[in-house]
Amino acid sequence: MSYLKQYPNQDGYFGDFGGAFLPPELESQFAEINRAYLALGRSADFLNELRYIRKHYQGRPTPVSYARNLSRETGAQIYLKREDLNHSGAHKLNHCMAEALLAKHMGKTKLIAETGAGQHGVALATAAAYFGMECEIHMGEIDIAKEAPNVTRMKLLGAEVVPVGFGGRSLKEAVDSAFQSYLGQAETALFAIGSVVGPHPFPLMVRDFQSVIGTEAREQFLELVGELPDQVGACLGGGSNAMGIFSGFIDDEGVSLNGVEPLGKGTKLGEHSATMTFGKPGMIHGFKCLLLSDEEGNPAPVHSIASGLDYPGVGPEHSFLKTSGRVNYHAISDDETLDAFYKLSRMEGIIPALESAHAVAWAMKHGRENPGETILINLSGRGDKDIDYVADNFGFEGS
Structure with missing residues (x-):
């Protein structure tokens, strides 16, 4: 069996690493995302639409x-x-377009994410504009100052950029802030995690989309x-x-x-x-x-x-x-x-x-x-x- 078929296991573990450790109010939401990905992410309709986007838009x-x-x-x-x-x-659009397409099929109307350098934020704002969805991007104040051109791009694309001013005011804190915001909007929004990190199924999904x-x-x-x-x-x-x-x-x-x-x-x-x-x-x-x-x-x-x-x-x-x-x-x-x-x-x-x-x-x-x-x-x-x-x-x- 090929490596990609073996890992992760059904609980989202790569050996000793991975899993999903969530507050109770998010367990059902992440279970819904997992079910949707397993059902939609390998369907001909989803994949054909994604291939069209890859070729004719990306x-x-x-x-x-x-x-x-x-x-x-x-x-x-x-x-x-x-x-x-x-x-x-950047490569970020590869998974952002796919995550937004998944959110659309799930009936979500908003995308929420963190960003560090701003490339994930720009890519998700691009995907939100393409699919006609709202977009909320959390970004540390240090990174907002360093990556001003990407902040401008996100705003031009219609995203709300939320400055994060606590702690190190960088990527970790942007993730913390985005998770907190998602807690109150999980019914209508998808937290589109920007890398092969986070609770299962995101490390699997983002790897597959990339x-x-x-x-x-x-x-x-x-x-x-x-x-x-x-x-x-x-x-x-x-x-x-x-x-x-x-x-x-x-x-x-x-x-x-x-x-x-x-x-x-x-x-x-x-x-x-x-x-x-x-x-x-x-x-x-x-x-x-x-x-x-x-x-x-x-x-x-x-x-x-x-x-x-x-x-x-x-x-x-x-x-x-x-x-x-x-x-x-x-x-x-x-x-x-x-x-x-x-x-x-x-x-x-x-x-x-x-x-x-x-x-x-x-x-x-x-x-x-x-x-x-x-x-x-x-x-x-x-x-x-x-x-x-x-x-x-x-x-x-x-x-």
Whole structure:
């Protein structure tokens, strides 16, 4: 049996990680979502409508591009799966359109979500506009300041953006705030979780909806190169873009899979968001995963230059893949990320999201250490949202 058929089990567990730990008032709502997904998500009518949206609205398939100049500099052959060319600028629309379609079939009239870098918020606002639904996006005040272009986009698309000013004022608190709002609106709204995190069935659903990346990338790489890549890599916060591309290669034992997380400014707690490197088993937002926690066991403060990776937990499937050894996880610093951001911009004419630049940085480092290997990375989003922040704080010249 293939890996994707085996995991998760019917209770939403990937080994020891996952599950659904919910307040009593949400148990019936999540059970309804699970039933709807199992019934609708594999039906011909749902899938045909989703395929139409993917092709005629999102602009899929997105291409795989050969990074010729970056390859020449590193000595490895580096290829990019161009999710930055997906409509709205990132991979997030893959699951947002599908979640909104599911909500429509369930009779919901509103979509609620959290966002960090704003890409999930923009994608969900886009989906809400497409389906004629209300949209409410919760976003930390720090991220609102860093990602102003995406805040403007969400508002232009008709979404209500709710600033979150408590705690660290970042992604974790945005999730807390969105969950609290959803409690009072669950009958008419769907909480469209933005990654492979949260209570079951969201880690399963979002992985399945993002698997279009891996399906396309595998076929495209074989057509371009004639064989599978040696290495596949993707940045890692919650982990949706990574699970999307990993799903296409996870049964191929000869392909090494690599998740790239933020080392931030250092190794001390609060300076990074490197959950796979420093985390321990714990619970956050209704599921079990590897978690960065303080001495009392509570989710720890975290940091990343990339707002979309600024989360103390990680998807339960990634936690399982780490402990099982199937996927290798690496930590990349803010400085390495910025260097990759500038290099991809200057050498390939592609401005990446800071999140995606983590994967580019890892590919450059691995390529120099392993010349001749073929490396496919998921360029999960474009950097329009980051250009003002980078220019204002770091200038135009790079390192």
